[in-house]
Amino acid sequence: MPKVYLLPCAGYDRPGGAITRMVAEKLASSNKEMIIGSAASLSTERPGEVRDLLSSKTVILDGCSLHCATKLAESKGAKSVKSIEVTEHIASSDSEEQKVDAICLLVEEAIREMAVDSKEPTRPRAEISDSGELTAQIDKFKLRVREGYYYSDNDFWAKVEGDKIRVGASDLLQQMTSDIYYVEIDAIGKTVELGDEAGRIESTKTAIEIISPVSGVIVEHNERLVDSPELVNESPYDEGWLYMMEPLDLSELDLLKTAGEYLEHASERAHEELGKKATE
Amino acid sequence: MSFIPKVGLIACSGEECTGGNVSRMAALKVLHKLKPHDTITICLPLFLAGDSGERGFAEVFPTITIDGCGKLCAARSTAKYSSEPAVKINVEDYMGPRCRGKEEQWRVNDGSAIVDKIAEDVAKHVEELRDALRDN
Amino acid sequence: MNKRLIALTDRRKLIVPCSGIGKTVGEVTREATRILIEELRPGVFDTVCLARIMMDEEEDTRELIRTSNVITIDGCPERCATTSVKFAGGTPVLEVLTVKVLAKNRTHRPKSILDIGEGGRQLARDVAEVVIENGGA
CATH class of the missing domain: 3.40.50 (Rossmann fold)
Structure with a gap:
């Protein structure tokens, strides 16, 4: 207590x-x-x-x-x-x-x-901000999770837009990776399966593979990331999106987490990962 | 008590003089080696450049400021932009006017023993602050 | 304004690094500043404590910032050094962002804040060269 x-x-x-x-x-x-x-x-x-x-x-x-x-x-x-x-x-x-x-x-x-x-093992106390984000404070870090998006355990999000899916990195992922200076997405027209690599992100702290949260054909890149990869840090749910897909199977979204579920998952990871000093 | 705040360490990191470099080295030693799980930091200028999260920092975390000289820029800025530090360390108290020189502005040589001493003292303050919070 | 500061204003350009202590690139900005002041252009550049710039009652420092050619070196897009210089009433003649320099030299990734490693030292040199190439000296 x-x-x-x-x-x-x-x-x-x-x-x-x-x-x-x-x-x-x-x-x-x-x-x-x-x-x-x-x-x-x-x-x-x-x-x-x-x-x-x-x-x-x-x-x-x-x-x-x-x-x-x-x-x-x-x-x-x-x-x-x-x-x-x-x-x-x-x-x-x-x-x-x-x-x-x-x-x-x-x-x-x-x-x-x-x-x-x-x-009660409830999710961490969350607030809803004006921008429709769930937020939780983890030490000095504020974790943001956007409502209406679907999230993978690999910390990428998927958002349904008409018959397409927009994909990006979650706020937790961008905070864990720190300052991103390079983003590379696989070629337009390529088919990637759920869990496949769809590109890579390099940051001052690490280099990670982009793991596709759903299966589909890549139909568009966020071209702004070529000159401004920091948009992934600054605006992970909006301007910093990664790519658009034509999904192969929309039912895969059922395998992903809702914002509330992801906040609980992300908060636990954030306690472990954010502020880690050994590799900074 | 389920939530014991970490202790925030804020060094002036002053670029002009030996003391600033010593303050930075001492803070890094505590943050990464002596008390990595009990401490946290933010860059001092984030009080200006950051959002309200940074300015709310010292309201959630008790802070220890480490200043390179008697101007106490870190302590005064923390108090001004966030909240009064729990402990204020002044490198000048450890190495006298030598801290205002430029001999070790970029590389700490002779001052390494002083870095160790300050870091140990800061680590003790961290323990005391955490114990006090635990007892509350 | 004291004589020392006036002398600095007359003959030197000021490098203001962010010196971020929470990120590896903060340490790189510091090393880049050292390279410029000690190795590449000794006697041309000087620096001033960023923490002093934040203190708005430090009128001498603010005057120095307003009347000097200030070059800011920031580690990350938070741009703490640039923001602080502008807060003090200055306008940087050149703003260098370390992560942007890293994007052009991707193999020069710093190792850790305690030891930026060979990649970090190379990155610091890249940053210093950007300052020189862009008319910093």
Whole structure:
């Protein structure tokens, strides 16, 4: 179970603010894994505070319906957040002790739910960007997987366009290979089978074969790669595509991974491969 | 705790003087030999040329800056463009004004023992930072 | 602006490599700079710390960049050196991108950042020659 970052709003001008602070103090005294966040420190981004927030499961206690603490945490990039607005769960007739106990139970329940979530072998937390890409952060690397494309275990993608298939390298592949300075594609008219070599890529780090993700006839090259092979690095899903094919068997796409499946696969590889230093 | 951030090492790599070269050599030694699995780096100028990912770097990773002289360009740039470094190393503290000379601007010779000493100290800081994060 | 920097401005051209520490080509840019300053054109070229250029309160450095003939040598398309020089108000008279030079000399691939190897040394020399051939000196 990851550590828990509990952020009480602690607002003095709201009825629930004081309760959030008392709940935080009570829970912190019995749970050494818990970090009590400070809204003021988070606001000024005191060293370590944002890091604690981003590296923890976060429970937020808002003292009123303005949800200041939740908004603050989200503005600092918090993910996996559970927010509890205390005034929704306490009665004004309750004693202060009853109010605190009630909220403590809710927080503990939220933490248990997070523990269950974190044990499930789910895919890595992904976000969907404006460009329709799934993204995951792996150390300092941001991994991008484009929705609507099909992906091979060799890290090439295939995209259906009418009766043709466009082929390219995935973002993971371009990050693993580093700066690409040469791309060579097999001749137009050549038939390649799924898994066959269809050309080669050379980079400052390695030289790899282009493994065709589907079977078909090569009908077009991306001519821009002759002078600008770096487009594969800069724009792997758009301008950096490799070649177009007339497919021989569209059912082969069923053998490939969807974006979500590939993100899970790619994230595991990224943990192993990206940032490797021995060969850099 | 399932996620213990690596420690980010940022060297000034200053081209003008011995200290800059020493900072780079020390950082590379920690990154590739002493603590390859616990450290990560980015090029300092990527704070300017890169995207928000680089500037968000020090918010996710505690950082150690290694500067070649008292100007502390790496420490100041990291603080300015990303976040305050956890540890600031100044080569001048190890080799005095010699770091501002050009004798070992490109090749470290006599300074190799100092590179080793700085790298060892940085590696200790890496361990301490990781331990602190583990204990949290 | 101090006297030393004025003197440099008057008589020398500045080479600004990216010195990238995360990629092998960053080390190649550094070696190319050394070759130009120490071997090919001693006394003609000088360099300035890229990290100093990033500091916008370093007015002396910015003035030097603005008033010199600056040649940038970048390792990868991120073009950190060029971006930093422009940030400081300078306009490079020549921008060399190492991976583009490598594309024309594909056997000169660097080995690793700790030891760029014979390929890397040849690539650094290729880069230095591009600077000379394009009017760098």
